[in-house]
Amino acid sequence: MSDGDWFAPKRFGYGAGLPIAWQGWAILIGYLAILFGLERMIRAQHPAVFVTLVLIVTGALIVVAARHTRGGWRWRWRWWSED
Template sequence: MMHESTKDGAWFAPKRFGYGAGLPIAWQGWALMLLYVASVAGIALLNRAGTTGARMAALALFLLVTGLFVVIAAKRTRGGWKWRSGKRD
């Protein structure tokens, strides 16, 4: 869906059914998603270190990175996050 206009500054399309964001519609959304996946992969490697401190750090980093991703995605979704039941906005 890269053909859609992003003049409104949206990085993500809204989901048609449910709550949240759909797929990215701008390169910034794809970059954010790639950065999130890479961060989670790095955190998984930290978690494999095995020590208790490393696992606690991995959990804290995972919660922080996921929280940031959700906040940015919510702010950059066309029309914001709200419940949608298949009707057009």
């Protein structure tokens, strides 16, 4: 694992799997906390604002995970890892 790898690649499909470093776990827990906080604060009063903020936060998580996934994001055809 290099210093920049926070997430493992998915074994099949495209994208990142589970975190493999404390930074990845911190990002994931922070993401879930933000979603929970947004839901508790503004979902009922302003659904459009809620959806917009969820899309922004999710986009940020995707960007961070894509930059810090071991081997990058690419399609993986096999269920076993060759990386």
